Amino acid sequence: MHWDDPxxxxxxxxxxxxxxxxxxxxxxxxxxxxxxxxxxxxFRPGFERDPDRALVxxxxxxxxxxxxxxxxLGRDPRELAAQIDAARATETLPLLALTTDAVSCARMARxxxxxxxxxxxxxxxxxxRRERPASLRGTRQSGRFELDEGRFRxxxxxxxxxxxxxxxxxxxxxxxxxxxxxxxxxxxxxxxGTRSWEEGARNIDAYVSRVRRAIRSQLGHDPIRSVxxxxxxxxxxxxxxx
Numbered sequence: 001m002h003w004d005d006p007x008x009x010x011x012x013x014x015x016x017x018x019x020x021x022x023x024x025x026x027x028x029x030x031x032x033x034x035x036x037x038x039x040x041x042x043f044r045p046g047f048e049r050d051p052d053r054a055l056v057x058x059x060x061x062x063x064x065x066x067x068x069x070x071x072x073l074g075r076d077p078r079e080l081a082a083q084i085d086a087a088r089a090t091e092t093l094p095l096l097a098l099t100t101d102a103v104s105c106a107r108m109a110r111x112x113x114x115x116x117x118x119x120x121x122x123x124x125x126x127x128x129r130r131e132r133p134a135s136l137r138g139t140r141q142s143g144r145f146e147l148d149e150g151r152f153r154x155x156x157x158x159x160x161x162x163x164x165x166x167x168x169x170x171x172x173x174x175x176x177x178x179x180x181x182x183x184x185x186x187x188x189x190x191x192x193g194t195r196s197w198e199e200g201a202r203n204i205d206a207y208v209s210r211v212r213r214a215i216r217s218q219l220g221h222d223p224i225r226s227v228x229x230x231x232x233x234x235x236x237x238x239x240x241x242x
Contacts, residue, residue: 003119013042019064026072037120055087064135070099081107094131126190140175143236161218167211174234183231
């Protein structure tokens, strides 16, 4: 999958509930691609210029996502991440740094300021699944599949199966971008994040295989199909006998 593919179709959320995204930025702006991705991902952006006031708002407003524009904050990323973690009043809080510096933001998920709308959308959605899946609302459709993220369920032609968090994180991106083929590296990053992926862990193929077996046993249909030399896509091919 290429982030800048002009034919890429993003699936906006269809839910009557919008999540709160607190954006810490001294000039109260984010790049246009990030702003539109937040809306597509079901968030209502709110800006805060002052880091100290942001900590108070995190404790009182309980946002579903915090995005920090690091270039103009003048704060050490590790220290800021620790302060936000101490201020949160929710069990978990997805924290995203908009920066080109991957090293100093090791405690945060990272998004490049020059990212495309598709890259921002997929990474925001993936981060929320990994860090705070309880805040997810609504169902996603793709062909005969339906994904109910908040209830950790997937259905195919009316047959319903339950999902583990790992399975939800692996399957979610396929519903964010209908008919997309994800290469292994992209799917691995979206499903596990660069912070939580341990060196020496089993590769993405092993996890995909485990999820395929678990869902196939419940639905009678393999949810994922391998694409030779590239990666994986959602398996819309009819199950045998249908």
